[in-house]
Amino acid sequence: MPPPGSSSQPTVSPALGSDQAVRSVLTRYGASKWEMAHGYTGPTRHLPARAGQALRGIPDTGAQLGSGSGMEMLNWVDPSGRGTVLPPLMRRLDGHWCSDHSAGNTWGFWCKKSAAEPGVHPLPRNRMPYHLQDPHFAIVALSVPGNGRSGVAFQASKAEENHVAELALSNNRPQARWIDADGQRVVLTSPQALAPHRPAVLTLSARPGQQSLRVDGEAVAAAAGVFAPSNFAQLLIGWGFRSYFPNEGFGGHVYGVITGRGSPAEHELALLERYLGTTAGLTLP
Numbered sequence: 001m002p003p004p005g006s007s008s009q010p011t012v013s014p015a016l017g018s019d020q021a022v023r024s025v026l027t028r029y030g031a032s033k034w035e036m037a038h039g040y041t042g043p044t045r046h047l048p049a050r051a052g053q054a055l056r057g058i059p060d061t062g063a064q065l066g067s068g069s070g071m072e073m074l075n076w077v078d079p080s081g082r083g084t085v086l087p088p089l090m091r092r093l094d095g096h097w098c099s100d101h102s103a104g105n106t107w108g109f110w111c112k113k114s115a116a117e118p119g120v121h122p123l124p125r126n127r128m129p130y131h132l133q134d135p136h137f138a139i140v141a142l143s144v145p146g147n148g149r150s151g152v153a154f155q156a157s158k159a160e161e162n163h164v165a166e167l168a169l170s171n172n173r174p175q176a177r178w179i180d181a182d183g184q185r186v187v188l189t190s191p192q193a194l195a196p197h198r199p200a201v202l203t204l205s206a207r208p209g210q211q212s213l214r215v216d217g218e219a220v221a222a223a224a225g226v227f228a229p230s231n232f233a234q235l236l237i238g239w240g241f242r243s244y245f246p247n248e249g250f251g252g253h254v255y256g257v258i259t260g261r262g263s264p265a266e267h268e269l270a271l272l273e274r275y276l277g278t279t280a281g282l283t284l285p
Helices: 018-028 266-279
Strands: 032-035 089-093 096-100 109-112 136-143 151-157 164-170 173-179 185-189 200-207 210-215 218-223 234-237 240-242 245-247 253-261
Touching (some): 136 151, 136 164, 136 266, 151 240, 151 245, 151 253, 164 200, 164 240, 173 200, 185 210, 185 218, 234 240, 234 253, 253 266
Antiparallel strands (some): 032 253, 089 096, 096 253, 109 234, 151 234, 164 173
């Protein structure tokens, strides 16, 4: 069977019913999907979070739905607030569920995988869907409660190393950022800042020699980097963690995230962006 994202697989027709088409694209690229509306507040997913409660986890409802919780996002921060860091809270904004990361020193969600060790454990079963040098994409539906917001919204990285692929904000301006193991940096920044309280969908996509940043389905920046092999071991939502230190989150609200390996066609990316937009009440063309 061809690997997820292989060019030998047929593309998905946008004429298919929306739910079926979204599921087909997620399956084709082995993509994970996390919707904050599915978040839970107890030690298991059987206790859904209500407005104002701490979010302890977000199940993966993407291509791996029904096959366990291998890509589940977790948060272990003490929800009592007695510690030095805080968990995100469940919110309902304009009728749409989201995780609230606006309080200072909020740590978001973490999905930790096994790191490949050449000669010891080169292909662990519990592994990442992609690494920096592989074709990959990530889409985030979010909003900001004010101006001047900077920090990580989504990150693929390795806790002990500095290389990274991430979606972030810089003074409310969307960014896609890549750093490889050799220190090469590619940073794409939107010329327009996000308006407070208005949801937006941010997308990064990358393959050797081509990287792009999209905002609400429109390409706003591109580059042509070729990255050195740089393996990942974790995915994070609402913050980051690399070189042994936490990376500050963007301080806003997350409605949903999709990420996977491969290079979706334009209409496939647009389909996923429209879907995530609906989780935030945003209608994209």
